[in-house]
Amino acid sequence: MADRSQPTPTPPKPSLPPGMVLGPDGKPCKICTAFRNWRPTAPGSTTPRKKSTAEMMAALASGTGFRSPEPNTTLPAHCPPDVEALGRATWTFLHATAAYYPTRPTTHQRANMLNLIHALPVLYPCTHCAKDFGDRMKECPPDVSSRERLSRWFCERHNEVNEKLGKELFDCAKVDERWKDGPLDGSCD
Numbered sequence: 001m002a003d004r005s006q007p008t009p010t011p012p013k014p015s016l017p018p019g020m021v022l023g024p025d026g027k028p029c030k031i032c033t034a035f036r037n038w039r040p041t042a043p044g045s046t047t048p049r050k051k052s053t054a055e056m057m058a059a060l061a062s063g064t065g066f067r068s069p070e071p072n073t074t075l076p077a078h079c080p081p082d083v084e085a086l087g088r089a090t091w092t093f094l095h096a097t098a099a100y101y102p103t104r105p106t107t108h109q110r111a112n113m114l115n116l117i118h119a120l121p122v123l124y125p126c127t128h129c130a131k132d133f134g135d136r137m138k139e140c141p142p143d144v145s146s147r148e149r150l151s152r153w154f155c156e157r158h159n160e161v162n163e164k165l166g167k168e169l170f171d172c173a174k175v176d177e178r179w180k181d182g183p184l185d186g187s188c189d
């Protein structure tokens with residue numbers, strides 16, 4: 001009979017390298033992770049190598065072989081998006097779509113905007129971003145009643161993400177300037 005007096009030893013959890021995010025499948029999630037945190041390297045080497053999920057899993061299991069985050073490392077333009085490039089592109093789309101939404105939207109326009117917003121927690125590929133956004137939407141349901149209100153709603157949700165990431169908050173009085181009209185100095189005209 002098994003000795004039940006001893007607790008079953010649990011294997012030590014591998015520590016995640018800084019900034020690395022796991023997906024729902026327990027594997028390193030590329031689209032949930034900033035590019036600068038997604039570069040395995042052989043111990044002692046300074047040369048970034050081509051990376052694969054298998055390499056990331058191996059490095060994760062060993063707890064070694066990751067480069068330290070480097071603030072100036074940006075994703076080359078031809079690469080698939082990381083969490084930051086995806087976020088910038090998505091916010092651009094969402095804020096711009098809100099900026100050009102009608103002042104008095106029809107029922108049809110409101111319904112479609114709601115569909116678009118409600119699709120995000122289901123389809124947004126960064127899964128932890130999607131979940132948090134969905135949770136916030138339950139607390140603060142989208143206001144699609146006008147252009148101004150929708151723009152503010154997106155601004156506030158974006159600021160919640162900014163706050164979570166330790167970034168500066170955006171002044172929501174300036175959403176039109178940022179996403180529709182451009183600055184008064186004409187530098188974007």
Ligand SMILES: Cc1cc2nc3c(=O)[nH]c(=O)nc-3n(C[C@H](O)[C@H](O)[C@H](O)COP(=O)(O)OP(=O)(O)OC[C@H]3O[C@@H](n4cnc5c(N)ncnc54)[C@H](O)[C@@H]3O)c2cc1C
Pocket residue numbers: 083084085086087088089090091095120128129130132133154155156157158159161162165167169170172175178
């Ligand atoms: C729905 C959603 C959820 C996300 N959740 C996460 C997450 O959980 N974890 C994570 O790491 N990343 C998340 N991201 C990505 C993150 O928000 C940023 O897009 C990413 O970190 C890149 O940031 P950035 O500093 O380049 O500028 P971004 O935050 O992408 O902003 C782009 C530009 O928008 C303007 N801006 C900034 N704040 C506001 C605002 N409040 N209103 C209007 N305009 C504004 C600024 O001019 C800024 O340069 C999420 C993105 C989206 C779309």
